[in-house]
Amino acid sequence: MTGALTQVPAGWVPLAAVLLLALAALGATVDGALAARAQGRHWGSGLGLPMAETARLLRQRRRRTVAADRPLWLIGTGGLLVVALLMVVVVPLGRWTLSDLPVGVVWFNAMDVVVWALVWLAGWGPNSAHSLVGGYRFLAQALAYELPLMFAITAPAVAAGSLAVGDVVAAQEGLWFAVWMPVAFLVFCGAVLAFSVRAPFSAPAGADLAGGVLADSSGIDRWLLLAGRWALMAAGSAFAVAVFLGGGHGPLLPAWLWSLVKTGALLAVLVWVRRRLPTVRPDRLLPFGWVVVLPLVLLQLLVVAVVVVVGGS
Amino acid sequence: MTLQTVLLVAAALFCVGLYGAISQQVVVMVMMGLELMLNGVILAAGAFWWFLSPAPDGQVLLLVVITAMTVEMAMGFAVATLLHRSRGSDMTDMATDLSR
Amino acid sequence: MGLRRRLTAAAVRRATVLVVEVPGWGRTRCAVEREIRDRGWRPAASPADADVLLVCGRPGARLAAAVDLAWEQLPGPRARAEVLTPSGASAALDRALDGLADDDGQRADAAARPGDPAMGIGADEDPDGDDAGSGHETSDEDSDDGDSDDGDSDDGDSDDGDSDDGDSDDGDSGDGDSGDGDSGDSGDGSDDDGAEDDESGEDESGEDDADDSDDSDEMDMDMPMPAGIPLAGGGEARDGLEMDLLHVPLGPVLPAWPPGLVLHCTVQGDVVQEARAEVLPPGPDAEPDGDLVQGSPADRCDRAARILTVAGWADAAAAAARLRDELLDADGPGSSRPALDRLDRRVRRSWTLRRSLRGVPAAAGNPPAGDVHDQLLRHLDQARHPREGGVPTPVATVPLDRLPDLVAGQELAAVRLLVAAADLSPATLVRSGAGLS
Amino acid sequence: MVDDIVFWGLAVVSVASGVAVFRVDSMARATYALAVSFVTVGLVLLLFGLDYLGIVVVLMMVMEMAIMAIYMIMFMGMNPALMPMSMVHGKRTAVTVAGLTFAVLAAGILLVDWPERRGAPAADLTLSLGHAVMGSKMLVMITVSAVLFATIVSALVLALPRGRYDTDGADDGDRASGEAPS
Known part of the structure; x- marks a missing residue:
């Protein structure tokens, strides 16, 4: 489809997975450092957090609950990591991509919708009131963020005149889309926080529900959920870099390194944002999402479309 | 993978859906049956398009089916909610009766 | 072996602690929280999340029972400690840490969990002696229970709570009652320590009894259901739809919650329709160490x-x-x-x-x-x-x-x-x- | 060859999960079985080169089923899993009708002399779909669509009555006092 990208064979998928997990760990590390600083300790003392937590959860036993729907629970917990990996399949790393799907943008969107199902299943599985309410909260929240997200990623696709992520990246040669469609970019960043269940959209796993969808999982189940959330956040950042922040474009450094650096930086910013903001209750989010954010994004899309129409003719 | 085989699979999906739509008592389950039937239709439409005439216009038919499905779903939810509102939860009442 | 020891060492570096405050021990709780923070540990959000159960103060019988239930829900490796004074916080956490790091001890604990009637419960503190037996035997049952977080004292309720929205699961609870194809994946069978599998369903009734005596509140419908979980009743919800009612007790083992408070809620969806509040007292002869000065x-x-x-x-x-x-x-x-x-x-x-x-x-x-x-x-x-x-x-x-x-x-x-x-x-x-x- | 294997795998999963919809006792499982059936059909469409439509089927159907699950659980208050009981009426008729339909369809499929393939798929199917739907006015349509959607949403917002959680800050207090439980 696009000449600029080289499609690498499927054998590279493990490398992509490792990169994704490394980025996820980076996110968790930044989070740990920020948390340590907030608690009055040196930020360096929080750096080991992901490793320590992994060791702790690997040693912990799994928990069972009465009348749990075990298969659905497992799909929900294990699925998040898989979906995150499927998301990055269409995200180019510099010149290389695992699959330059001609409809990569829609693919990403479809994968993000799968998160709806997975989080709800993770809440449903354990057969406990708190995690179930958490699952339902995620769906309520998803209704609030999904449409803005869809229109936010439509904007760069319209500007690039293609649904292929490679074309979208190529179209940002001179000017990053984030610069002239800031609303779409910000909304997309918010949506990344939302589908990775992070504050201010962390109500489904909120402290008021004793952990919500996380409330009843322990051991490896919990690790999968936590790692899946971090991986989703990393995958979302990677996609944002590709469609809004110019992908691998940048001076001096090689393109692949630019992709990684930008992704890491955006991820760190998102983590910082998440720590700065309290959770918004989902019932207050829905009107906000539909009455305020959606019109804004539509306006942005309208502006982009007009620019393209005028510029194209 | 020939036209016939794909159509057979589509017919199977359609008939399973038909069975469900006829046999189920609850509105939402009937909807599931209808959905499954439309699922078969989508598959069949895709197969016709690919194996008979892969012209651009053919895709539009698929798009129409998908849209129809979504509309059916939305209407179904509305009807189910209205039914539930107006008749109350007859299923639950039934359950209590049975248990006593 | 070296690997295992290193894993253990890494795993206990950041333990999570479920802190339970008994009314009257506010200062102790503050000291404990401070110690946790300074060590870089983390307070747990729910029993499933916790490594350490730390009780600040001496609970009365009912609160102790709730704490014991929470203890049973800790997945393990787990450790438990009691703190009575602010100055004792550090030592208690050290004790808990030693317990956590003790691999052999933890293994023995895991092996002993299903059958050991004395597990985690001091007999003298049990609410009513009669039910003590059944309560203990079903302890592992409780530990598996759906409601990690809330109340823990009241699994029976939360179960029936779940039954109405989680109803579909009930077929899998391992009783083999409904004969559906799913009962094979009842969750119990697929787990790592098989020792706990045996009594997955049969103790349900005993458990319910124990719990009902615990919180003698429910106007529970006690019709027997396949999985031992009663069906929820319906009621008008505020948007005109009829929705199932479930009984979910909130507290007393719940982070960021007033000490000892139990709120027995009747919940419809996620809206609380009715509630009853009570406070579980500390032990009768306990000498509270002191709260924060009110309004200071x-x-x-x-x-x-x-x-x-x-x-x-x-x-x-x-x-x-x-x-x-x-x-x-x-x-x-x-x-x-x-x-x-x-x-x-x-x-x-x-x-x-x-x-x-x-x-x-x-x-x-x-x-x-x-x-x-x-x-x-x-x-x-x-x-x-x-x-x-x-x-x-x-x-x-x-x-x-x-x-x-x-x-x-x-x-x-x-x-x-x-x-x-x-x-x-x-x-x-x-x-x-x-x-x- | 690979295509064949993939197709047959997907076909089997699709029909099996379709059957599972009416066999399993759990509403959640039934709904997600249907979702699996849709996802596999979407993937088969990918095999036909219908990238856009295939992925849209996956996207929309997973979303729909996630919402469907809520309705299923909400409206199936009485669940067969809880008390094994048949929620089916006229089972024999249904089986007969479905079986006969399948026989007729299969006979038709196998007996009809299908015409040869005419034409070739366009290079960019997504683009050609766009052209087919909107003609050369696609860019204008893109602009108009945003406006149309905005209108729909605003109309909905204006028309919508108060829902389960209409919380606009100050109203909350009213509601709490006004709707004390009966």
């Missing part, structure tokens, strides 16, 4: 931290908790003043926080007025400007029986915020006997 700056910060925790703002909550500990040391806002001002500004400026907290009625004053956001700001204000002469501004405590009225009709998140912010004083209630229903 430290107490105000503690309350603010609790609200912020429930509001999902961990960093601001940590800041408030740090200030509380500084104030406890210093007795007077003096040096903490700049930090207090900073926190106040940060909270005041947060638009998202306002959006979440506005409109949640405050359980403060008499009659209750304002909302939780006002209340949070008031706490921070009072902490910054304590009254001259060191006499704390009194907190107008809300009588416990006002709580159900306020809570009714609120969504679960709002209920948590409301209760976290409620100007209750469980310790006083317990002393005066008003908390006992």
Whole structure:
């Protein structure tokens, strides 16, 4: 489809997975450092957090609950990591991509919708009131963020005149889309926080529900959920870099390194944002999402479309 | 993978859906049956398009089916909610009766 | 072996601790929280999340039973400790850490869990001797129970709670009752320590008995259902749809929750329709170590931290908790003043926080007025400007029986915020006997 | 060859999960079985080169089923899993009708002399779909669509009555006092 990208064979998928997990760990590390600083300790003392937590959860036993729907629970917990990996399949790393799907943008969107199902299943599985309410909260929240997200990623696709992520990246040669469609970019960043269940959209796993969808999982189940959330956040950042922040474009450094650096930086910013903001209750989010954010994004899309129409003719 | 085989699979999906739509008592389950039937239709439409005439216009038919499905779903939810509102939860009442 | 030891060493570096405060031991809890923070450990959100169960104070029989139930829900490796004085916090955590790191001990604990009747429960503290036996035998059953977080004292309820929205699962509960193809994946079978599998379903009734005696409140429908889980009844919901009612007790083992408080809620979806509140007292002959002085700056910060925790703002909550500990040391806002001002500004400026907290009625004053956001700001204000002469501004405590009225009709998140912010004083209630229903 | 294997795998999963919809006792499982059936059909469409439509089927159907699950659980208050009981009426008729339909369809499929393939798929199917739907006015349509959607949403917002959680800050207090439980 696009000449600029080289499609690498499927054998590279493990490398992509490792990169994704490394980025996820980076996110968790930044989070740990920020948390340590907030608690009055040196930020360096929080750096080991992901490793320590992994060791702790690997040693912990799994928990069972009465009348749990075990298969659905497992799909929900294990699925998040898989979906995150499927998301990055269409995200180019510099010149290389695992699959330059001609409809990569829609693919990403479809994968993000799968998160709806997975989080709800993770809440449903354990057969406990708190995690179930958490699952339902995620769906309520998803209704609030999904449409803005869809229109936010439509904007760069319209500007690039293609649904292929490679074309979208190529179209940002001179000017990053984030610069002239800031609303779409910000909304997309918010949506990344939302589908990775992070504050201010962390109500489904909120402290008021004793952990919500996380409330009843322990051991490896919990690790999968936590790692899946971090991986989703990393995958979302990677996609944002590709469609809004110019992908691998940048001076001096090689393109692949630019992709990684930008992704890491955006991820760190998102983590910082998440720590700065309290959770918004989902019932207050829905009107906000539909009455305020959606019109804004539509306006942005309208502006982009007009620019393209005028510029194209 | 020939036209016939794909159509057979589509017919199977359609008939399973038909069975469900006829046999189920609850509105939402009937909807599931209808959905499954439309699922078969989508598959069949895709197969016709690919194996008979892969012209651009053919895709539009698929798009129409998908849209129809979504509309059916939305209407179904509305009807189910209205039914539930107006008749109350007859299923639950039934359950209590049975248990006593 | 070396690998295992290294894993253990890494695993216990950041233990998570479920802190349970008995009414009257507020200062001890603060000391424990501070110690946890300084060590870089983490407070647990639910029993499933916890490595260590730390009880601050000496619980009475019912509270002890709730704690024991929570203990059974810790997945393990697990450790348990009791702290009675603020100075004992560090030593207790060290003890817990030793227990956690002891691989052999943990293995023995895991092996002993299913059958050991004495597991985790001091017989003398059991609520009523008769049921003790059944309660113990089903202990592993309880540990598997759906409601990790809430109450723990009342699995039976939460089960029936789940039965109506989680109904589809019941077929899998391992009783083989419904004969559906799914019973094979009943969850129990597929787990790592098979020792616990045996009695998955058969003790349900015993468990229910034990629990009902625990909280003798329910107007429960006790018709026998396949999985031992009764069917939920229906009721009108506020948007005109009829929805199932479930009984979910909140507390007493719940983070950021007033000590000893149990709120027996009847929930429809995530809206609490009805509630009943009570406070579980400490042990009869226990000598409480002391609470924060009501209305003192430290107490105000503690309350603010609790609200912020429930509001999902961990960093601001940590800041408030740090200030509380500084104030406890210093007795007077003096040096903490700049930090207090900073926190106040940060909270005041947060638009998202306002959006979440506005409109949640405050359980403060008499009659209750304002909302939780006002209340949070008031706490921070009072902490910054304590009254001259060191006499704390009194907190107008809300009588416990006002709580159900306020809570009714609120969504679960709002209920948590409301209760976290409620100007209750469980310790006083317990002393005066008003908390006992 | 690979295509064949993939197709047959997907076909089997699709029909099996379709059957599972009416066999399993759990509403959640039934709904997600249907979702699996849709996802596999979407993937088969990918095999036909219909990238856009295939992925849209996956996207929309997973979303729909996630919402469907709520309705299923909400409206199936009485669940067969809880008390094994048949929620089916006229089972024999249904089986007969479905079986006969399948026989007729299969006979038709196998007996009809299908015409040869005419034409070739366009290079960019997504683009050609766009052209087919909107003609050369696609860019204008893109602009108009945003406006149209905005209108729909605003109309909905204006028309919508108060829902389960209409919380606009100040209203909350009213509601709490006004709707104390009966």
